[in-house]
Amino acid sequence: MSLLIVTAVEAEAQAVRTAFASRPGPTVIAGGVGPTAAAAATARAIALAEAAQRPFRAVINAGVAGAFAGRAHIGDVMIATACVAAELGVTLPDRHQPLDELGFGTNRLTCSGELTKALEGRRGQFLTLAAITGSPELAASLADRYPDALGEAMEGFGVAQAADAVGLPFAEVRTVSNLVGDRDVAGWDWEAAFASLTKAFQTYPEVADAH
Numbered sequence: 001m002s003l004l005i006v007t008a009v010e011a012e013a014q015a016v017r018t019a020f021a022s023r024p025g026p027t028v029i030a031g032g033v034g035p036t037a038a039a040a041a042t043a044r045a046i047a048l049a050e051a052a053q054r055p056f057r058a059v060i061n062a063g064v065a066g067a068f069a070g071r072a073h074i075g076d077v078m079i080a081t082a083c084v085a086a087e088l089g090v091t092l093p094d095r096h097q098p099l100d101e102l103g104f105g106t107n108r109l110t111c112s113g114e115l116t117k118a119l120e121g122r123r124g125q126f127l128t129l130a131a132i133t134g135s136p137e138l139a140a141s142l143a144d145r146y147p148d149a150l151g152e153a154m155e156g157f158g159v160a161q162a163a164d165a166v167g168l169p170f171a172e173v174r175t176v177s178n179l180v181g182d183r184d185v186a187g188w189d190w191e192a193a194f195a196s197l198t199k200a201f202q203t204y205p206e207v208a209d210a211h
């Protein structure tokens with residue numbers, strides 16, 4: 001199977017590639033930070049592969065992420081069951097109304113369990129936001145709105161939409177660098193999250209990728 005893995009930054013891409021260093025692996029690209037950069041990079045990679053008659057059969061978004069306190073810990077692997085665009089909809093004075101309720105699209109895409117069956121980690125919903133949650137109060141409000149969400153990152157829903165648009169199965173795999181709402185960015189544990197990302201993909205089967 002020809003697999004595309006999309007990360008945000010090169011350090012995440014390298015952490016994934018390291019897991020396949022001594023065996024056939026997927027195509028891994030760093031598509032940029034945020035859902036629109038991620039969607040554009042994914043759509044471009046899919047289109048180029050199709051034009052070269054070596055189409056991808058599946059897409060995974062991988063990287064580091066924030067976890068909601070009490071739902072996962074630093075270094076944990078989180079595997080999305082669904083990607084939820086938490087900002088997509090209307091922000092009313094008293095609540096957020098998701099796009100699903102408005103009748104012109106969805107803010108939730110289901111992930112393939114098949115694609116991640118070889119991986120070990122916590123499974124649950126995953127939020128995508130263009131803006132990192134920057135206070136404990138906002139984090140608590142999001143955790144309340146999404147009781148089944150493990151954490152948040154900035155690219156999953158964008159990658160999912162690009163894959164979904166052409167009917168490709170999709171998954172999101174994240175490792176925890178910080179807790180959602182923690183503004184002490186200097187204390188975020190990138191190294192633990194990168195090491196965990198490499199370890200997580202070491203159990204992934206070889207990928208006979210023709211790219």
Ligand SMILES: O=C(O)c1cccc(C(=O)CC[C@H]2O[C@@H](n3cnc4c(=O)[nH]cnc43)[C@H](O)[C@@H]2O)c1
Nearest residue numbers: 008033064065066132133152153154155179180185
């Ligand atoms: O918040 C900052 O000031 C900041 C400073 C340096 C780097 C960053 C990032 O690169 C974070 C965004 C990047 O990492 C993912 N990520 C990790 N933790 C979170 C989170 O709690 N909420 C949202 N995204 C997170 C994200 O997918 C980006 O690719 C930030």
